[in-house]
Amino acid sequence: MKIVAANWKMNLSAAEAQSWLDQVKSSSADWQAVLAAGVKPAVYPPSVYLSPCAAGLPEGFLLGSQNCHHEAKGAYTGEISAGMVASIGGASTLIGHSERRQYQGEDDAICHKKLLQAFAAGLYPILCVGEKLEDRQSGKAEAIVCAQVKNALEGLSSDQVKAEKMAIAYEPVWAIGTGQEAKPEDAQAMSKAILSQLSNMGFAATPVLYGGSVNGKNAGGFAQFPEVGGALVGGASLKPEEFLVIAKAFV
Ligand code: PGA
Numbered sequence: 001m002k003i004v005a006a007n008w009k010m011n012l013s014a015a016e017a018q019s020w021l022d023q024v025k026s027s028s029a030d031w032q033a034v035l036a037a038g039v040k041p042a043v044y045p046p047s048v049y050l051s052p053c054a055a056g057l058p059e060g061f062l063l064g065s066q067n068c069h070h071e072a073k074g075a076y077t078g079e080i081s082a083g084m085v086a087s088i089g090g091a092s093t094l095i096g097h098s099e100r101r102q103y104q105g106e107d108d109a110i111c112h113k114k115l116l117q118a119f120a121a122g123l124y125p126i127l128c129v130g131e132k133l134e135d136r137q138s139g140k141a142e143a144i145v146c147a148q149v150k151n152a153l154e155g156l157s158s159d160q161v162k163a164e165k166m167a168i169a170y171e172p173v174w175a176i177g178t179g180q181e182a183k184p185e186d187a188q189a190m191s192k193a194i195l196s197q198l199s200n201m202g203f204a205a206t207p208v209l210y211g212g213s214v215n216g217k218n219a220g221g222f223a224q225f226p227e228v229g230g231a232l233v234g235g236a237s238l239k240p241e242e243f244l245v246i247a248k249a250f251v
Protein backbone atom coordinates (compact mmCIF):
# COMPACT_ATOMS: atom_id res chain seq x y z
CA MET A 1 0.00 0.00 0.00
CA LYS A 2 1.42 3.36 -1.03
CA ILE A 3 0.40 6.57 0.72
CA VAL A 4 -0.05 9.95 -0.91
CA ALA A 5 -0.52 12.53 1.82
CA ALA A 6 -1.65 16.15 1.75
CA ASN A 7 -0.06 18.33 4.43
CA TRP A 8 -1.98 21.61 4.38
CA LYS A 9 0.32 23.19 6.99
CA MET A 10 -1.16 26.51 8.21
CA ASN A 11 -3.10 27.19 5.01
CA LEU A 12 -6.72 27.50 3.83
CA SER A 13 -9.64 29.35 5.41
CA ALA A 14 -12.67 27.35 6.58
CA ALA A 15 -14.44 28.19 3.31
CA GLU A 16 -11.40 27.14 1.26
CA ALA A 17 -11.11 23.91 3.24
CA GLN A 18 -14.77 23.16 2.52
CA SER A 19 -14.26 23.85 -1.16
CA TRP A 20 -11.23 21.48 -1.16
CA LEU A 21 -13.46 18.78 0.35
CA ASP A 22 -16.23 19.49 -2.16
CA GLN A 23 -13.81 19.23 -5.08
CA VAL A 24 -12.44 15.93 -3.80
CA LYS A 25 -16.00 14.65 -3.39
CA SER A 26 -16.84 15.62 -6.95
CA SER A 27 -13.92 13.51 -8.20
CA SER A 28 -14.71 10.63 -5.89
CA ALA A 29 -14.85 8.09 -8.73
CA ASP A 30 -11.22 8.94 -9.60
CA TRP A 31 -10.25 8.65 -5.95
CA GLN A 32 -11.98 5.30 -5.59
CA ALA A 33 -9.96 4.06 -8.59
CA VAL A 34 -6.76 5.29 -6.93
CA LEU A 35 -7.73 3.45 -3.73
CA ALA A 36 -8.63 0.30 -5.63
CA ALA A 37 -5.15 0.40 -7.21
CA GLY A 38 -3.54 0.29 -3.76
CA VAL A 39 -2.76 3.97 -3.14
CA LYS A 40 -4.08 5.39 0.11
CA PRO A 41 -4.83 9.12 0.10
CA ALA A 42 -4.23 10.88 3.41
CA VAL A 43 -5.04 14.41 4.55
CA TYR A 44 -3.39 16.41 7.35
CA PRO A 45 -5.36 19.65 7.81
CA PRO A 46 -4.87 22.19 10.58
CA SER A 47 -6.46 20.61 13.66
CA VAL A 48 -9.39 23.08 13.70
CA TYR A 49 -10.53 21.46 10.44
CA LEU A 50 -10.25 17.83 11.54
CA SER A 51 -13.96 17.52 12.30
CA PRO A 52 -15.22 18.99 9.00
CA CYS A 53 -12.70 16.78 7.20
CA ALA A 54 -13.89 13.71 9.11
CA ALA A 55 -17.41 14.52 7.93
CA GLY A 56 -16.53 15.58 4.39
CA LEU A 57 -13.84 13.20 3.11
CA PRO A 58 -14.83 10.32 0.85
CA GLU A 59 -14.56 6.82 2.25
CA GLY A 60 -11.08 5.33 2.34
CA PHE A 61 -9.16 8.52 3.01
CA LEU A 62 -6.81 8.53 5.98
CA LEU A 63 -7.31 11.64 8.11
CA GLY A 64 -4.73 12.89 10.55
CA SER A 65 -3.27 15.78 12.50
CA GLN A 66 -0.05 17.59 11.64
CA ASN A 67 1.25 16.99 15.15
CA CYS A 68 0.26 15.58 18.50
CA HIS A 69 1.60 16.25 21.98
CA HIS A 70 4.05 13.92 23.69
CA GLU A 71 1.88 13.60 26.78
CA ALA A 72 -1.61 12.09 26.94
CA LYS A 73 -3.24 15.14 28.55
CA GLY A 74 -2.66 18.01 30.91
CA ALA A 75 -1.82 21.68 31.25
CA TYR A 76 -0.36 22.25 27.77
CA THR A 77 -2.15 25.29 26.42
CA GLY A 78 -2.54 25.27 22.67
CA GLU A 79 -1.66 21.61 22.21
CA ILE A 80 -3.69 18.62 21.07
CA SER A 81 -3.31 15.02 22.16
CA ALA A 82 -3.27 11.89 20.04
CA GLY A 83 -6.37 10.71 21.91
CA MET A 84 -8.25 13.87 20.91
CA VAL A 85 -7.38 13.29 17.27
CA ALA A 86 -8.66 9.72 17.50
CA SER A 87 -11.82 10.82 19.32
CA ILE A 88 -13.02 13.04 16.48
CA GLY A 89 -12.39 10.47 13.76
CA GLY A 90 -8.71 11.05 12.98
CA ALA A 91 -6.65 7.93 12.34
CA SER A 92 -3.14 9.27 11.86
CA THR A 93 -0.68 11.98 12.78
CA LEU A 94 2.50 13.45 11.38
CA ILE A 95 5.39 13.41 13.84
CA GLY A 96 8.61 15.39 13.72
CA HIS A 97 7.95 17.41 10.59
CA SER A 98 11.04 19.50 9.89
CA GLU A 99 9.09 22.73 10.44
CA ARG A 100 8.28 21.56 13.97
CA ARG A 101 11.88 20.49 14.51
CA GLN A 102 13.00 23.92 13.30
CA TYR A 103 10.44 26.26 14.90
CA GLN A 104 9.34 24.26 17.96
CA GLY A 105 12.71 22.71 18.70
CA GLU A 106 11.39 19.15 18.52
CA ASP A 107 14.13 16.54 18.65
CA ASP A 108 14.30 12.77 18.19
CA ALA A 109 13.59 12.11 21.89
CA ILE A 110 10.34 14.11 21.68
CA CYS A 111 9.45 12.29 18.46
CA HIS A 112 9.90 8.99 20.29
CA LYS A 113 7.47 10.08 23.00
CA LYS A 114 4.99 11.32 20.40
CA LEU A 115 5.17 7.95 18.65
CA LEU A 116 4.29 6.24 21.93
CA GLN A 117 1.27 8.56 22.33
CA ALA A 118 0.17 7.95 18.76
CA PHE A 119 0.34 4.17 19.18
CA ALA A 120 -1.46 4.34 22.54
CA ALA A 121 -4.31 6.24 20.85
CA GLY A 122 -4.42 3.79 17.94
CA LEU A 123 -3.20 6.35 15.40
CA TYR A 124 -1.02 5.57 12.37
CA PRO A 125 1.97 7.91 12.74
CA ILE A 126 4.12 9.14 9.88
CA LEU A 127 7.54 9.96 11.28
CA CYS A 128 9.25 12.70 9.26
CA VAL A 129 13.02 12.74 8.89
CA GLY A 130 15.42 14.61 6.62
CA GLU A 131 18.82 16.23 6.36
CA LYS A 132 19.75 19.89 6.02
CA LEU A 133 21.54 21.21 2.96
CA GLU A 134 24.94 21.34 4.66
CA ASP A 135 24.54 17.68 5.70
CA ARG A 136 23.96 16.67 2.10
CA GLN A 137 26.82 18.82 0.84
CA SER A 138 29.19 17.27 3.33
CA GLY A 139 28.12 13.73 2.39
CA LYS A 140 26.49 13.05 5.75
CA ALA A 141 22.85 12.86 4.62
CA GLU A 142 22.37 9.10 5.04
CA ALA A 143 24.12 9.01 8.41
CA ILE A 144 22.04 11.91 9.74
CA VAL A 145 18.73 10.53 8.50
CA CYS A 146 19.44 6.99 9.71
CA ALA A 147 20.37 8.39 13.13
CA GLN A 148 17.03 10.26 13.26
CA VAL A 149 15.23 7.01 12.48
CA LYS A 150 17.26 5.06 15.04
CA ASN A 151 16.81 7.61 17.82
CA ALA A 152 13.07 7.97 17.30
CA LEU A 153 12.35 4.24 16.97
CA GLU A 154 14.77 2.69 19.45
CA GLY A 155 12.82 0.97 22.21
CA LEU A 156 9.66 0.47 20.16
CA SER A 157 8.46 -3.07 19.51
CA SER A 158 8.38 -5.00 16.27
CA ASP A 159 4.61 -5.03 16.65
CA GLN A 160 4.66 -1.22 16.38
CA VAL A 161 7.25 -0.65 13.68
CA LYS A 162 5.70 -2.31 10.66
CA ALA A 163 3.78 -1.28 7.57
CA GLU A 164 0.35 -1.82 9.11
CA LYS A 165 1.12 0.51 12.01
CA MET A 166 3.29 3.39 10.77
CA ALA A 167 5.21 5.01 7.92
CA ILE A 168 8.29 7.17 7.56
CA ALA A 169 8.55 10.24 5.35
CA TYR A 170 11.94 11.24 4.01
CA GLU A 171 11.82 15.00 3.55
CA PRO A 172 15.15 16.72 2.89
CA VAL A 173 14.84 20.08 4.63
CA TRP A 174 16.32 21.96 1.66
CA ALA A 175 13.62 20.56 -0.64
CA ILE A 176 10.60 21.57 1.44
CA GLY A 177 8.64 24.48 0.02
CA THR A 178 11.58 25.55 -2.14
CA GLY A 179 10.60 24.16 -5.55
CA GLN A 180 13.94 22.30 -5.43
CA GLU A 181 12.91 18.65 -5.24
CA ALA A 182 15.46 15.90 -4.58
CA LYS A 183 16.60 13.78 -7.51
CA PRO A 184 14.37 10.71 -7.66
CA GLU A 185 17.50 8.52 -7.53
CA ASP A 186 18.55 10.23 -4.29
CA ALA A 187 15.09 9.68 -2.81
CA GLN A 188 15.33 6.03 -3.80
CA ALA A 189 18.81 5.70 -2.27
CA MET A 190 17.62 7.28 0.99
CA SER A 191 14.54 5.02 1.08
CA LYS A 192 16.87 2.03 0.78
CA ALA A 193 19.10 3.37 3.56
CA ILE A 194 16.07 3.86 5.83
CA LEU A 195 14.76 0.38 5.05
CA SER A 196 18.11 -1.16 5.90
CA GLN A 197 18.24 0.87 9.12
CA LEU A 198 14.84 -0.62 10.03
CA SER A 199 16.06 -4.09 9.24
CA ASN A 200 19.26 -3.57 11.28
CA MET A 201 17.04 -2.74 14.23
CA GLY A 202 15.05 -5.94 13.74
CA PHE A 203 12.00 -4.14 12.36
CA ALA A 204 9.88 -4.96 9.34
CA ALA A 205 9.72 -2.55 6.42
CA THR A 206 7.33 0.40 6.57
CA PRO A 207 6.35 2.59 3.64
CA VAL A 208 8.99 5.30 3.12
CA LEU A 209 7.39 8.34 1.51
CA TYR A 210 9.29 11.12 -0.21
CA GLY A 211 8.39 14.74 0.53
CA GLY A 212 9.79 18.07 -0.63
CA SER A 213 8.42 20.07 -3.56
CA VAL A 214 6.47 17.15 -5.02
CA ASN A 215 4.04 18.31 -7.70
CA GLY A 216 1.94 16.97 -10.54
CA LYS A 217 4.87 17.18 -12.95
CA ASN A 218 7.64 15.51 -10.93
CA ALA A 219 5.63 12.89 -8.98
CA GLY A 220 6.10 10.23 -11.65
CA GLY A 221 9.87 10.39 -11.26
CA PHE A 222 9.59 9.35 -7.61
CA ALA A 223 6.81 6.86 -8.21
CA GLN A 224 8.92 4.82 -10.64
CA PHE A 225 10.96 3.38 -7.76
CA PRO A 226 9.31 0.65 -5.67
CA GLU A 227 11.30 1.74 -2.60
CA VAL A 228 9.52 5.12 -2.63
CA GLY A 229 6.29 4.24 -0.85
CA GLY A 230 4.37 7.39 -1.67
CA ALA A 231 4.59 11.15 -1.23
CA LEU A 232 4.04 13.73 1.48
CA VAL A 233 2.91 16.84 -0.34
CA GLY A 234 2.67 20.38 0.99
CA GLY A 235 2.09 23.26 -1.41
CA ALA A 236 0.80 21.23 -4.36
CA SER A 237 -1.72 19.41 -2.16
CA LEU A 238 -3.67 22.63 -1.63
CA LYS A 239 -5.02 22.18 -5.16
CA PRO A 240 -7.23 19.08 -5.13
CA GLU A 241 -6.86 18.50 -8.86
CA GLU A 242 -3.07 18.50 -8.62
CA PHE A 243 -3.17 16.28 -5.54
CA LEU A 244 -5.18 13.78 -7.61
CA VAL A 245 -2.58 13.90 -10.42
CA ILE A 246 0.13 13.12 -7.85
CA ALA A 247 -1.88 10.23 -6.37
CA LYS A 248 -2.48 8.79 -9.85
CA ALA A 249 1.27 8.87 -10.53
CA PHE A 250 1.74 6.32 -7.72
CA VAL A 251 -0.89 3.92 -9.09
P1 PGA B 1 6.20 21.03 0.04
O1 PGA B 1 6.08 20.51 1.54
O2 PGA B 1 5.56 19.96 -0.84
O3 PGA B 1 5.47 22.32 -0.01
O4 PGA B 1 7.65 21.14 -0.27
C1 PGA B 1 6.25 19.16 1.86
C2 PGA B 1 6.12 18.95 3.35
O5 PGA B 1 6.62 19.78 4.11
O6 PGA B 1 5.50 17.98 3.81
